Amino acid sequence: LHCALNMETVEMNSVSLKRPRSEDDVANADEIKRQKISEKSKTGNDSGQSVETVTEQPDKCLLEDTKNEIIPNEESEEQEDEELEDSDEDGDPESFADMMKHGLTESDVGITKFVSSHKGFSGILKERYSDFVVHEIGKDGRVSHLDDFSVPVDDEDPSEETFTVLSDEDKKRLEELQLLKNKETSVAIEVIEDTKEKRTVIHQAVKSLFPGLETKTEDRDGKKYIIAYHAAGKKALANPRKHSWPKSRGSYCHFVLYKENKDTMDAINVLSKFLRVKPNIFSYMGTKDKRAITVQEIAVLRITAQRLAHLNKCLMNFKLGNFSYKNHPLKLGELQGNHFTVVLRNITGTDDQIEQAMHSLREIGFINYYGMQRFGTTAVPTYQIGRAILQNNWNEVMDLILKPRPGAEKGYLVKCREEWAKTKDPAAALKKLPVKRCVEGQLLRGLLKYGMKNIISAFGIIPRNNRLMYIHSYQSYVWNNMVSKRIEEYGLRAVPGDLTLKGATAVHIEEGDVDNYTIHDVVMPLPGFDVIYPKHKIGEAYKEMLVADNLDINNMRHKIRDYSLSGAYRKIIIRPQNVNWEVVAYDDPRIPLFTTDLDKLEGKPLPVLPTYGKFRALKMEFSLPPSTYATMAIREVLKMDTSIKNQTQLNTTWLR
Numbered sequence: 001l002h003c004a005l006n007m008e009t010v011e012m013n014s015v016s017l018k019r020p021r022s023e024d025d026v027a028n029a030d031e032i033k034r035q036k037i038s039e040k041s042k043t044g045n046d047s048g049q050s051v052e053t054v055t056e057q058p059d060k061c062l063l064e065d066t067k068n069e070i071i072p073n074e075e076s077e078e079q080e081d082e083e084l085e086d087s088d089e090d091g092d093p094e095s096f097a098d099m100m101k102h103g104l105t106e107s108d109v110g111i112t113k114f115v116s117s118h119k120g121f122s123g124i125l126k127e128r129y130s131d132f133v134v135h136e137i138g139k140d141g142r143v144s145h146l147d148d149f150s151v152p153v154d155d156e157d158p159s160e161e162t163f164t165v166l167s168d169e170d171k172k173r174l175e176e177l178q179l180l181k182n183k184e185t186s187v188a189i190e191v192i193e194d195t196k197e198k199r200t201v202i203h204q205a206v207k208s209l210f211p212g213l214e215t216k217t218e219d220r221d222g223k224k225y226i227i228a229y230h231a232a233g234k235k236a237l238a239n240p241r242k243h244s245w246p247k248s249r250g251s252y253c254h255f256v257l258y259k260e261n262k263d264t265m266d267a268i269n270v271l272s273k274f275l276r277v278k279p280n281i282f283s284y285m286g287t288k289d290k291r292a293i294t295v296q297e298i299a300v301l302r303i304t305a306q307r308l309a310h311l312n313k314c315l316m317n318f319k320l321g322n323f324s325y326k327n328h329p330l331k332l333g334e335l336q337g338n339h340f341t342v343v344l345r346n347i348t349g350t351d352d353q354i355e356q357a358m359h360s361l362r363e364i365g366f367i368n369y370y371g372m373q374r375f376g377t378t379a380v381p382t383y384q385i386g387r388a389i390l391q392n393n394w395n396e397v398m399d400l401i402l403k404p405r406p407g408a409e410k411g412y413l414v415k416c417r418e419e420w421a422k423t424k425d426p427a428a429a430l431k432k433l434p435v436k437r438c439v440e441g442q443l444l445r446g447l448l449k450y451g452m453k454n455i456i457s458a459f460g461i462i463p464r465n466n467r468l469m470y471i472h473s474y475q476s477y478v479w480n481n482m483v484s485k486r487i488e489e490y491g492l493r494a495v496p497g498d499l500t501l502k503g504a505t506a507v508h509i510e511e512g513d514v515d516n517y518t519i520h521d522v523v524m525p526l527p528g529f530d531v532i533y534p535k536h537k538i539g540e541a542y543k544e545m546l547v548a549d550n551l552d553i554n555n556m557r558h559k560i561r562d563y564s565l566s567g568a569y570r571k572i573i574i575r576p577q578n579v580n581w582e583v584v585a586y587d588d589p590r591i592p593l594f595t596t597d598l599d600k601l602e603g604k605p606l607p608v609l610p611t612y613g614k615f616r617a618l619k620m621e622f623s624l625p626p627s628t629y630a631t632m633a634i635r636e637v638l639k640m641d642t643s644i645k646n647q648t649q650l651n652t653t654w655l656r
């Protein structure tokens with residue numbers, strides 16, 4: 001699904017990394033299969049998670065905790081899309097395996113080499129979401145942890161009564177006023193049990209819970225009313241009132257977000273809905289994977305820690321903590337990297353194999369390939385669409401996104417594609433598509449608006465990041481292929497003609513200087529108009545690859561500025577930092593093998609593991625710089641193809 005694609009720095013698919021198996025392996029698999037079936041019948045959740053993935057339940061939240069604010073109960077297009085997308089996300093195993101028969105393998109995207117000499121072994125990655133944990137590393141080198149729920153004490157904070165003084169009906173009317181949903185210009189709230197203190201609390205409640213509204217007190221028929229009205233029209237909603245924020249307090253509340261099974265943008269959209277603010281007042285340093293537990297820092301403009309802490313009472317699979325006020329937001333890319341804690345379950349390797357693999361990861365590292373997630377999961381890889389954009393072949397772009405494709409897809413997408421192939425009518429195809437947010441829906445809406453002769457403008461309706469993802473995918477495809485050629489040709493040493501960075505500038509390694517460099521110093525370019533290429537055979541290979549794709553390496557500027565590629569440099573080998581590992585025994589696949597930040601805060605004890613168990617797991621930890629793929633480090637350890645296609649074909653017993 002194009003809908004599911006995004007440009008995450010750290011992304012992983014849920015796959016079992018397995019080799020073709022011996023009879024012993026098959027017996028072992030049958031045993032675990034039995035456990036998984038019984039587990040599924042107990043929990044109704046075949047990921048083994050005890051926590052269901054329910055992140056938004058406004059009504060339930062209100063029932064459980066009357067202190068919480070009323071959440072808008074509208075069925076927006078976006079919410080309907082989410083429900084439709086989530087309802088059959090995992091699909092049944094047969095259709096998933098069928099779909100993956102037409103997916104990509106690593107060799108399709110240039111991932112063909114390993115750097116280590118050890119013999120590979122099998123293991124299951126992400127049998128549980130909690131087997132994969134990501135902690136962000138800030139620019140100061142500090143690892144983000146959720147370890148404190150306390151709220152900074154502040155005399156300016158409204159009282160706890162602020163959150164309960166307004167009735168549900170009042171909140172509903174105020175929200176409609178705030179969002180300009182009716183023709184009312186004000187809302188009057190009668191003050192029952194009138195006292196000055198009571199009026200003050202109502203004033204505070206309206207202003208803090210509904211940014212953009214002002215209040216005044218009026219007498220009507222001998223009764224006191226608080227009148228709420230718009231301070232400055234529509235603009236006030238996007239820009240919470242400045243004068244209500246104490247000057248002594250930093251304008252940004254920084255906090256640590258702990259989340260399970262939700263990507264960063266989805267999480268921010270949920271938070272903004274609950275807080276009734278626009279998502280663009282949040283900032284962060286990097287997006288984190290969905291299928292994992294992740295811990296990262298977020299900053300939000302002029303929302304109090306007190307309001308944020310209240311969300312902990314009703315948001316499932318999210319926790320917010322470690323609050324502080326600062327004078328600056330966060331900037332994308334300002335992080336040093338991410339620290340991973342990964343469990344590979346049911347491993348088959350001997351202790352010697354595991355030691356060799358992990359020593360090699362620590363000492364040599366792994367090839368810094370772009371992981372499979374970069375290229376999509378369906379029969380039409382994202383790099384093909386990127387190539388068509390760079391070729392200025394817009395009919396091909398439209399065709400690749402909308403045409404029928406082999407493999408199982410969600411029913412409504414199949415019907416939409418069939419309708420498109422039959423009629424080439426965007427309106428007719430859109431009628432078959434209940435989910436409008438996905439790329440197919442956006443492109444069809446664009447074609448409806450601009451017509452079939454203006455595909456460029458129609459394509460422009462797709463959000464910019466998604467459009468750029470396609471051309472970045474093509475760059476990544478070229479880079480992976482060229483790095484494999486480079487390692488094939490010259491091995492794991494620096495050679496004359498290679499590139500290295502001096503500051504931010506790339507320079508060629510000269511013959512007389514080559515002994516001063518190792519493979520860890522070598523970078524290779526992502527193709528673009530502002531990079532130089534190696535001065536050996538691989539420089540020519542870049543040109544040949546682009547010529548074969550009808551592109552000119554010396555002219556990477558596009559007539560549409562957005563699609564002009566300047567290029568960049570990327571290290572070809574990454575050596576992870578802080579590498580640690582241990583092999584543990586376990587009997588029950590449902591038991592977590594380490595404690596998370598939330599477990600520690602809730603005082604959950606460490607799991608008790610047997611000395612000898614039915615299964616063995618490899619627990620490993622390592623830190624990686626931004627824009628590197630943990631899957632590629634794990635691939636180097638296991639010596640396995642990490643593509644979903646390969647894993648599903650090797651694991652049919654696990655899927656049935």
